[in-house]
Amino acid sequence: MFPYRGYAGKWLYVDLTAGKVEVREYDPELAQGYLGGNGFGTRLLWEHVGPEVDALAPESLLIFATGPLCGTLVPNAGRVEVIAKSPLTGIYGDANAGGFFGPELKFAGWDAIVVRGRSPSPVYLAVQDDRVELRDAGVLWGHTTSETEAAIRRAWDDPQVKTATIGPAGENGVRFASIQMTPQRSAGRCGMGTVMGSKGLKAVAVRGRGPIYVADLARFHELAVELHLRLRANPVFPAVSAYGTPGIVSLMDPLGRFPTKNFQMGSFPEVDKINAEALQNRALVRHLSCFGCPIGCDKLYSLPDGPYAGTSLRSVEYETLNAMGANVWSADLDAILAANRLCDDMGLDTISAGRAIGFAMELWEKEILNLDETGGLALRWGDVDVLLRLLGMIARREGFGNLLAEGMRQAAQVIGRGAEQYAMHVKGMEIAAQDGRAQKSMGLAHATSNRGADHLKAFPVIDETGYPDEARRRYGEECLPEMAQPLAIKHKPFLVKDGEDFGAVVDSVGVCKSGGTFVLAEIYWPDIAAAVEAATGMDMPVKRLKRIGERIYNLQRCYNAVHGITRADDRLPRRFTEEPSPSGNAAGQIVELEPMLEEYYQLREWDPETGWPTAEKLRQLGLEDAIERLDL
Amino acid sequence: MSRHMIAVKVRYHNILRKVAGRTEESIVLPVGASLHNALEHVGDRHGPRLRHMLFAPEGNVASYLVIFRNRTLVPHDQAHAPLADGDELMFFPAISGG
Numbered sequence: 001m002f003p004y005r006g007y008a009g010k011w012l013y014v015d016l017t018a019g020k021v022e023v024r025e026y027d028p029e030l031a032q033g034y035l036g037g038n039g040f041g042t043r044l045l046w047e048h049v050g051p052e053v054d055a056l057a058p059e060s061l062l063i064f065a066t067g068p069l070c071g072t073l074v075p076n077a078g079r080v081e082v083i084a085k086s087p088l089t090g091i092y093g094d095a096n097a098g099g100f101f102g103p104e105l106k107f108a109g110w111d112a113i114v115v116r117g118r119s120p121s122p123v124y125l126a127v128q129d130d131r132v133e134l135r136d137a138g139v140l141w142g143h144t145t146s147e148t149e150a151a152i153r154r155a156w157d158d159p160q161v162k163t164a165t166i167g168p169a170g171e172n173g174v175r176f177a178s179i180q181m182t183p184q185r186s187a188g189r190c191g192m193g194t195v196m197g198s199k200g201l202k203a204v205a206v207r208g209r210g211p212i213y214v215a216d217l218a219r220f221h222e223l224a225v226e227l228h229l230r231l232r233a234n235p236v237f238p239a240v241s242a243y244g245t246p247g248i249v250s251l252m253d254p255l256g257r258f259p260t261k262n263f264q265m266g267s268f269p270e271v272d273k274i275n276a277e278a279l280q281n282r283a284l285v286r287h288l289s290c291f292g293c294p295i296g297c298d299k300l301y302s303l304p305d306g307p308y309a310g311t312s313l314r315s316v317e318y319e320t321l322n323a324m325g326a327n328v329w330s331a332d333l334d335a336i337l338a339a340n341r342l343c344d345d346m347g348l349d350t351i352s353a354g355r356a357i358g359f360a361m362e363l364w365e366k367e368i369l370n371l372d373e374t375g376g377l378a379l380r381w382g383d384v385d386v387l388l389r390l391l392g393m394i395a396r397r398e399g400f401g402n403l404l405a406e407g408m409r410q411a412a413q414v415i416g417r418g419a420e421q422y423a424m425h426v427k428g429m430e431i432a433a434q435d436g437r438a439q440k441s442m443g444l445a446h447a448t449s450n451r452g453a454d455h456l457k458a459f460p461v462i463d464e465t466g467y468p469d470e471a472r473r474r475y476g477e478e479c480l481p482e483m484a485q486p487l488a489i490k491h492k493p494f495l496v497k498d499g500e501d502f503g504a505v506v507d508s509v510g511v512c513k514s515g516g517t518f519v520l521a522e523i524y525w526p527d528i529a530a531a532v533e534a535a536t537g538m539d540m541p542v543k544r545l546k547r548i549g550e551r552i553y554n555l556q557r558c559y560n561a562v563h564g565i566t567r568a569d570d571r572l573p574r575r576f577t578e579e580p581s582p583s584g585n586a587a588g589q590i591v592e593l594e595p596m597l598e599e600y601y602q603l604r605e606w607d608p609e610t611g612w613p614t615a616e617k618l619r620q621l622g623l624e625d626a627i628e629r630l631d632l
Numbered sequence: 633m634s635r636h637m638i639a640v641k642v643r644y645h646n647i648l649r650k651v652a653g654r655t656e657e658s659i660v661l662p663v664g665a666s667l668h669n670a671l672e673h674v675g676d677r678h679g680p681r682l683r684h685m686l687f688a689p690e691g692n693v694a695s696y697l698v699i700f701r702n703r704t705l706v707p708h709d710q711a712h713a714p715l716a717d718g719d720e721l722m723f724f725p726a727i728s729g730g
Contacts, residue, residue: 235685235694235696235725236696236725236726236727238647238725239646239647239725239727240727240729242646242647242650243646243647243727245729245730247646247727248727248728248729248730250645250646250724251645251646251698251724251727252730254700254703254704254705254722255705276646277649277655317730318729318730319730322730432730433730434730455730459729461728461729464728464729465698465724465726465727465728466698466705466726467695467726467728468695468708469695469696481707481709485707486705514729518729519727519728519729521728584703584704585700585703585704585705
């Protein structure tokens, strides 16, 4: 009998080579040491997918994992984590999605699904409470994510079925393919859809009707209500609720933090044509939300007329408005929405896809690429026909799209002739829509993140625009004013380390980083500790929770270390460290990476030479097996 | 413009735009007026809901307000520095997350 509430207490092991599904008991020690979600997947990856296993080999694992708060009453508890070795970076990979898939999996009675092997023919996994089986997906293969979801819903005659599907990009091995989850939420980064496609798994469909029990219902209910009320009282709540992440477009621009023309600039002269107000005036249908979310940053949009009339989609995010807009020098809002919908349908990460095209456009500008190499496509800035055409070519791996489908790092190496200096990636992952020159903590976060360039691991919102009240509340008066100043480097290594550890926990319990933990900066360590304690019945003082976050993050670093990652990989493209920003509040700024890295390693108690955790640190965290594996 | 007055352009963003009921406006202030004075001016003009979003209860500039003067971020402790004729101010709620 599994001793903790909040969990289903069991998970599914799916061997696609053998065509078998097994029920596995959740290990209580795994729950104590890693909570679930991100931690659960990290531990399994560490134990079972070593450097000898290619990310797309049958022996690789694809892990869908929820956490003990997922599906419960605490705010925004609708997140599910997908973990695998990344085919884009070759190191630790994960992606996280909102919507309703995660809670539905819990309602069906499962904490996680671990997929291994490769099916000889396309299949999908059908989970209807405790009835679980692999079904033929031959007729679904080749179809878009939305077509696949609709077909399964029709076949089940159940509007409440929740799916995780890949599109043609995942089937075709595009290295940044996404998994789309009901309703149009993306587990976008690191190529998790590529891993799914390599296994011949077209979809996972789930319907659950069971309860989730918590250990102390009265206390848990009290906490959940308190957190909901605090979120609603947060002064920034109305702004986030009204506009979602597109609401920051206009603000990032004068900060010089809105990447434009492949990070050549940090401001876009036509930003008013692609900001939240323009988006809502043009296409807003209604406000929506994910499971259990009082904020409702999600929206439904539809284009009423024009060349892409009828294009309808949810979840148009800041990232996509940038990647498909300013990044490629386009203020064509309709084309951005069309590109977004195309990526969702094809199962492409909008960030990596948009960045790859922006990179190619800069190579065209610099005359490094020519018509012979692009198959006759002139990659001019702002040409949205080229943008849309290239997205389709990437998804189908056609012509020049086939090269970009390998990811920016690999494409740059193949092209050569100096292309590498324009490839804006870290550890092989394309940099999202932040310019570290305009927010120094983000520069460090991009460099250190365990999954490659990434804003969401450390997610240092405190100094993004300046949250002095939260900085004071979280870190004390002595950290001000620098902690809340985007251009200061003082205290930022601590901000990044704390965010990485807290983020690892947030992604392990199953709540949303945009739902109060990072965005709004309302929910913090003590709140999650109290909720985990009330939900699970574990004794969870804040100190212990922090240790779990550190353990997860350190183990991911160890995973990368055995894959050859060292301090030399904690780098940024030269553009950020040597070319002063020309834009807005960041004009004249570079990222002073080295001094921040030095302090970061000290705070982490990592070896500053290798960038690896020390034996003493790993011993403190109970990671003795990593000491042995790293030969420390 | 009288030599005793300055004209300042104010641009509202996000939820502030909805509350102010406009995207932008030009306001006229006495020479020597500060950013704090500009905030008081528009707070008085557009009602208590906007004023509540611009100022903390004790009268300081609300910590959740992000202000740019001529596209440069203004620390709140510089809210009493004088503005110049032709300045452009931008007001945002302190949203983050991308």
